[in-house]
Amino acid sequence: MDKSNKLDIAWNxxxxxxxILNEIDQNGVCKLKAEQIKEFREPRLMTKFDWSDARPKVFRENGLSVLPDSRGTYVIGKFKAYKKLEYEEVKPISVKMPEWIHSFDHFPVTSEAVALNIAQMTGMIDMIMGTNDGEPSAISTITGRLKSGELKYRIDLKDSKSPYSFSVHNSQVEIDAGFENLNNLLVIEAKNRIPQDFMIRQLYYPFRGYTNLNIDKKVLPVYLTHADNVYAFHVFEFTEPNNYSSIRRVKQVNFIADQSLAITLENVKQISK
Structure with a gap:
């Protein structure tokens, strides 16, 4: 039995x-504890869907998504939880690896972590963060799993004009990469593929965590995709910090390391598929 079948059966x-469907019809959402989910399958395998197509069949058919509101409670509802990832035909900026780096001579870049290392060493991160000449380069800081602390935010529902209000207590937050320079903080969600959409929470929770530091630096949420040597930085902003649904696309900047690009965006998408 494949993973998708196990997932569908457990959720059914x-x-x-x-x-659950009747509970949502009556109250707008349904809350489940981790212990209830674990009766059928491990909660972390049951609740993490990085893009909308990864959701179980019953979620897709009923327009549902699941979000955590603590380290042991999950909320199911008709949340607008995903953001379409729009691509532009952007000519990549060519950057160079340091000449003394030879680790990648015979090994392909197959992980997000390695792609992030290359993005830093070639200056991509500094360009995205607007590091000026003469200023210290951006430094890698917070990564990995963290606790969200106390978060309150609103999220839009698909069939309601009134948003749902979340109160999150110490939910798990995963940060693929965090960088800091003199003026900005950067949080990155990185993927070695080009998805059609992505879970906004992957940017929103780290964004709120950095914003809650209350320091005088702008927080830049970035979704980074790496496919066929093209590093695409999708820069977003949240126009209302307490509104999950206020995400807005700012720009897309593409890079390519140590190569000239003779393929189109459509070629990249086909290769990624």
Whole structure:
């Protein structure tokens, strides 16, 4: 039995046992504890869907998404939880590896972590962060799993004019990369593929965590995709810090390391697929 079948079967059992669809019709959302989910399968395998197509069939058919509101509670509802990833035909900026780096001579870049290392060493990160000549280069800072602390935010629902208000207590936050220079903080969610959309929470929770530091630096949320040697930085902003749904695309900047590009964006998408 493949993973998708196991996922669908487990969620079908949960929907039946707790009458989830009726609960959502009556109250707008349904809350489940990790212990309830774990009866059928490990919660971390049941609740992390990086793009909308990864959701179980019952979620897709009913326009549902799941979000955590603590380290042990999950909320299911018709949340507008995903953002379409729009691509532009942008000519990549060519950057150079340091001449003394030979680690990548015979090894392909197959992980997000390695792609991020290359983005830093070639100056991509500094260009995105607007590091000026003469200023210290951006430094890698916070990465990995963290606790969200106390977060309150609003999120739009698909069939309601009134947003849902979340109160999050110590939910898990995963930061693929965090950088800091003199003026800005950068949080990155990185993927070695080009998805059609992405879970906004992957940028929003780290953005709120950095914003809550209350320091006089702008927080830049970036979704980085790496496919066929093209590093595409999708820069976003949240126009209202307490509004999950206020995400807005600012720009897209593409880079290529140590190569000239003779392929189009459509070629890259086909290769990624």
């Amino acid at each position: 059992h949960l929907f039946a046992k707790y009458d």
